[in-house]
Amino acid sequence: MNQEFKKTTFRDDFTFFNSPASIKRFPFPFWEDKYMYSVNIEPHTAGAPGSVFEFPIDINEHYVSEMADRAIVLKEDPLRCQALPHMMLAQWDFLELLMTSMARDYPQWFSLTTQGDHWHWVNKPLGIDQKFVFGDPSTLPYEPMEYMGRQCQGDFSIQDQRDGQLWMDAGVITTQADWSLDFDVGMNFMEWHGPVPLAHDMKVFDRALKFLLNLQLGEPVRRLNWTMTINPRLDTSPENYNKWGKDRTTVTPENVGDKVHLRVELQALWRLPRSNAILFSIRGYLIKMRELVTVPKWGRRMHRVLGTLPPELIDYKGITRYRDTTLEWLSQYDDGAPTSPGGGPD
Amino acid sequence: MLVEGIKSRPRYPGLTADKHANHHIFAADGEGAQAILDLFTNESDAIKGRVTVVYAQTTPGSEAYAAKLNALSVDIVHIMPTVETALNRLAGVLHAARMGARMYAAGTETLIGFTVQLAQQLGMDPGAVLTEHRGTAARRVQCVHCKGFTENVTTNIVPCAHCGEHLLVRDHYSKRLAAFQGVCADAEVRGELPEISEVFK
Numbered sequence: 429m430n431q432e433f434k435k436t437t438f439r440d441d442f443t444f445f446n447s448p449a450s451i452k453r454f455p456f457p458f459w460e461d462k463y464m465y466s467v468n469i470e471p472h473t474a475g476a477p478g479s480v481f482e483f484p485i486d487i488n489e490h491y492v493s494e495m496a497d498r499a500i501v502l503k504e505d506p507l508r509c510q511a512l513p514h515m516m517l518a519q520w521d522f523l524e525l526l527m528t529s530m531a532r533d534y535p536q537w538f539s540l541t542t543q544g545d546h547w548h549w550v551n552k553p554l555g556i557d558q559k560f561v562f563g564d565p566s567t568l569p570y571e572p573m574e575y576m577g578r579q580c581q582g583d584f585s586i587q588d589q590r591d592g593q594l595w596m597d598a599g600v601i602t603t604q605a606d607w608s609l610d611f612d613v614g615m616n617f618m619e620w621h622g623p624v625p626l627a628h629d630m631k632v633f634d635r636a637l638k639f640l641l642n643l644q645l646g647e648p649v650r651r652l653n654w655t656m657t658i659n660p661r662l663d664t665s666p667e668n669y670n671k672w673g674k675d676r677t678t679v680t681p682e683n684v685g686d687k688v689h690l691r692v693e694l695q696a697l698w699r700l701p702r703s704n705a706i707l708f709s710i711r712g713y714l715i716k717m718r719e720l721v722t723v724p725k726w727g728r729r730m731h732r733v734l735g736t737l738p739p740e741l742i743d744y745k746g747i748t749r750y751r752d753t754t755l756e757w758l759s760q761y762d763d764g765a766p767t768s769p770g771g772g773p774d
Numbered sequence: 775m776l777v778e779g780i781k782s783r784p785r786y787p788g789l790t791a792d793k794h795a796n797h798h799i800f801a802a803d804g805e806g807a808q809a810i811l812d813l814f815t816n817e818s819d820a821i822k823g824r825v826t827v828v829y830a831q832t833t834p835g836s837e838a839y840a841a842k843l844n845a846l847s848v849d850i851v852h853i854m855p856t857v858e859t860a861l862n863r864l865a866g867v868l869h870a871a872r873m874g875a876r877m878y879a880a881g882t883e884t885l886i887g888f889t890v891q892l893a894q895q896l897g898m899d900p901g902a903v904l905t906e907h908r909g910t911a912a913r914r915v916q917c918v919h920c921k922g923f924t925e926n927v928t929t930n931i932v933p934c935a936h937c938g939e940h941l942l943v944r945d946h947y948s949k950r951l952a953a954f955q956g957v958c959a960d961a962e963v964r965g966e967l968p969e970i971s972e973v974f975k
């Protein structure tokens with residue numbers, strides 16, 4: 429069973445890599461040769477078999493390794509997982525959504541049996557067999573959000589909805605692109621998006637918030653977001669920026685292919701049934717430049733997007749120091765040929 | 775990384791009297807007293823019912839202000855030596871307050887931030903506190919690394935009072951923590967710091 433999951437690391441010796449199959453299903457986020465923020469929201473409906481959109485929750489070859497990395501982060505810094513007291517009902521909503529989706533879509537790995545409030549959850553890859561009472565936190569080893577957050581790839585935050593706003597009142601966030609849950613918890617949609625350049629003036633956040641306030645039960649939506657990361661490091665938190673920041677100075681023409689990673693977030697949003705809160709999942713995918721250029725269209729397009737990225741985005745995403753070196757390396761893979769529309773390989 | 779112009783930074787529109795309130799509770803420090811005095815000059819007709827003032831004497835001119843506040847037609851002025859003691863007194867006042875009370879905060883961002891935080895902790899809507907910024911723009915900063923707070927920060931870069939990292943002070947602000955965010959300024963290349971200048975005067 430466990431052979432299907434790689435044992436690789438996202439810190440220290442950084443042994444992470446993608447299998448050819450994993451490269452093929454990578455959610456390449458650029459549908460044209462340039463990039464700018466937009467309200468890029470679409471229904472989170474089932475995609476092609478084998479794609480990252482096949483199921484609402486995507487479990488892949490990195491599952492076991494990513495869960496091991498999360499356990500390390502939470503051990504070193506418990507504040508990466510926080511829930512304000514009024515979020516308990518939403519935590520149970522979250523646990524239910526994950527357990528039912530995972531058991532339904534990956535029956536070979538997960539199973540859920542319920543008899544009234546008496547639930548039995550089995551997670552074979554992580555060796556977990558848990559009987560508990562739904563709604564009674566004392567019957568689980570962690571609070572419900574942390575319990576399932578430790579068993580599902582991706583970061584999660586849960587937003588309470590009140591006064592025509594969304595409030596980030598809970599989350600388990602260990603693989604973030606340089607933002608702090610501990611600092612942002614309790615903020616509203618406009619406040620936690622405060623640090624994002626340009627998008628406020630483009631009214632991206634006004635429109636997105638209006639849309640989300642009307643999000644319906646059973647009609648989840650998704651969007652893609654991206655950044656770049658040096659080394660396949662999942663924990664690029666501001667908390668540890670004083671440890672990983674120096675990685676950005678280590679890129680050379682020789683090591684671009686292995687060190688520089690595109691990091692794509694498949695973000696999905698669900699209305700939760702009991703609490704009326706909104707769940708936000710941030711499912712991250714890493715790919716090395718060397719892996720990326722095995723798809724010729726992606727190599728060409730990555731070069732063009734990075735070359736024309738607005739300066740505000742280069743700065744915000746922290747790419748400044750290694751952008752030129754990366755561009756130079758990518759130029760070998762850009763013959764100037766036209767690219768087809770959409771993100772998929774040609 | 776965006777440093778300035780971040781939308782989470784609160785705005786302080788200035789004090790206006792709530793003519794529907796039956797109890798007006800003011801928290802102020804230093805120059806904030808003048809905002810209360812101005813309100814009483816301009817809108818005294820609209821201030822009906824009880825008035826409670828909690829004032830922290832934090833600047834050299836504070837004693838003179840305290841005397842002027844005492845001369846207003848108010849129920850009581852609590853004169854306190856520091857922001858911390860003023861907040862404890864304010865908490866006591868708020869616990870005894872009833873429906874129909876309105877909170878005002880005037881003075882430094884730190885005093886306002888703590889007052890809003892207290893209101894929130896007591897289950898009030900933080901937006902219900904009327905605010906006016908007066909006096910120093912010095913900031914309370916939380917180190918994102920060790921989570922320690924450094925008070926009265928006036929420079930763009932400040933050594934964390936706890937772990938010693940040189941922190942770049944961002945406009946990103948948490949009402950829950952009543953603090954701005956400080957992030958290691960030389961994480962990428964140690965010692966490579968921007969020019970240090972007094973920007974929050």
Ligand code: HEM
Nearest residue numbers: 465466467468585587607620621623624627636654655708
């Ligand atoms: C409730 C759901 C959402 C949550 C919890 C959330 C959270 C966040 C956070 C924490 C950041 C990082 C801000 C920082 O630098 O400190 C961010 C960035 C961003 N968010 Fe959201 N977000 C949500 C929904 C959306 C939606 C629906 C959109 C747009 C249509 C959006 C657009 C963006 C953009 C453009 C960025 C900048 C990303 C980059 O350049 O890397 N967000 N979001």
